Every structure is written in C-alpha cells, then in structure tokens.
Amino acid sequence: MNRPCVKIFVFLILILVFGAISYSVRDFLIGGYDGADFHVISIEYIKNTGAAFSLFQQHTGFLILISVIILIGVLSFILGMINKIKYPDLILYAFMLAGVFCNLFERILDGFVTDYIRLNFVTFPIFNLSDVFINVGAFLVICNILFHNEHKKSN
Numbered sequence: 001m002n003r004p005c006v007k008i009f010v011f012l013i014l015i016l017v018f019g020a021i022s023y024s025v026r027d028f029l030i031g032g033y034d035g036a037d038f039h040v041i042s043i044e045y046i047k048n049t050g051a052a053f054s055l056f057q058q059h060t061g062f063l064i065l066i067s068v069i070i071l072i073g074v075l076s077f078i079l080g081m082i083n084k085i086k087y088p089d090l091i092l093y094a095f096m097l098a099g100v101f102c103n104l105f106e107r108i109l110d111g112f113v114t115d116y117i118r119l120n121f122v123t124f125p126i127f128n129l130s131d132v133f134i135n136v137g138a139f140l141v142i143c144n145i146l147f148h149n150e151h152k153k154s155n
Contacts, residue, residue, distance in 0.1 A: 004082045004083055007085065007090060008079070008082060010087070010090065011078065011093070011094050014091060014094035014095075014098070015097055015098045015101060016098075017098075018098030018099075019098045019101060019102050019105075022098065022102045022129045022133060023102065025129045026114055026128060026129065029043045029116055029117075030045050030114065030116055037120070040120055041119055041120060042117075042118040042120055043116055043117065043118075044116060046126050047110075047112040047114065047115075048112055048113045048114070048115045049111065049113075050063070051063055051066075060111055060112075064108060067100055067103065067107070068104065070100055071097065071100055071101065071104065074093065074096075074100075078090075078093055089144060092141050092144065093141065095133050095136065096133065096134055096137025096138050096141065097137075098130070099129075099130040099131065099133030099135075099137065100130075100134055102133075103130045103131070103134075106130075113128065114128060115127055115128045115131075116128055117129070117132075
C-alpha cells in the first residue's frame with residue numbers, strides 16, 4: 001500500500017499520538033512528581049524561554065519563527081517525497097516533528113517550553129519528552145540516511 005493519502009493520514013495520526021503522549025507525560029509528571037528524585041533522574045518544573053541549553057532566552061518570536069520554518073521545510077520535503085518514503089521512515093519523521101510541534105505549540109500558547117527531566121548522573125540541562133522525540137528522531141533519520149546511502153554504494 002503506497003497511496004499518498006494513506007501515508008499522509010498515517011503521518012498526521014502519528015504526530016497527534018506522539019504529541020498527545022508528550023503532553024500527557026508533561027502534565028502527569030509536573031502535576032504529581034515535581035521535585036521528585038528517582039536517583040537516576042529527577043522531575044523538576046522549569047519554564048524555559050530559550051531553546052536548547054537555554055540559548056536565545058527572551059527571543060520567543062525568533063524561536064517561533066525558526067520552528068515554523070523547520071516545520072514547513074520538513075513537511076514540504078515529506079509531502080514532496082511521500083511516494084518514496086517508506087512507513088518506518090515516516091514514523092521517524094513523525095516522531096521528530098511531533099517534538100518540534102509540541103515545543104512550538106507550547107511556546108506560542110505559554111511563551112515558554114516546560115522542561116522537567118533532569119539527569120542526576122551527568123551535568124546536563126533539564127529537558128522534556130518533546131526534546132527526546134526531536135533528538136532521537138533526528139539521530140535515527142541521520143543513521144537511516146547514512147546506512148541507506150552506504151547500502152546503495154555497495155550495490
């Protein structure tokens with residue numbers, strides 16, 4: 001089944017599911033576990049007005065613009081290549097875009113992104129599940145591209 005409309009529908013449903021998971025986890029953890037220490041991680045509610053590592057704090061408009069440009073660019077790529085994109089790749093793109101969309105949505109509505117996961121075993125900034133979606137999705141897309149290109153060269 002390689003129909004573009006079905007793929008687009010699946011893609012949008014995946015973004016909604018991953019987004020709902022991200023928001024649900026945020027609300028659950030902040031509502032019930034703010035300040036909790038689980039040895040390896042802690043839950044700590046932080047309002048992040050910046051981007052990664054709190055860069056560009058107080059530049060919410062700029063961060064919104066960059067997020068919208070990324071969303072439009074990736075969505076344009078996906079829609080332009082929808083016939084060639086396989087379902088596993090579509091899942092990775094949805095994973096990544098759900099994170100971007102959730103952070104963007106939160107930044108537009110609240111003026112900040114809620115970060116709440118602190119790693120206790122390493123010095124690292126507090127982050128949220130949407131950040132995990134973005135980074136894991138991007139990492140897997142890059143690995144997939146590298147593996148796929150290497151596979152083509154060997155044939």
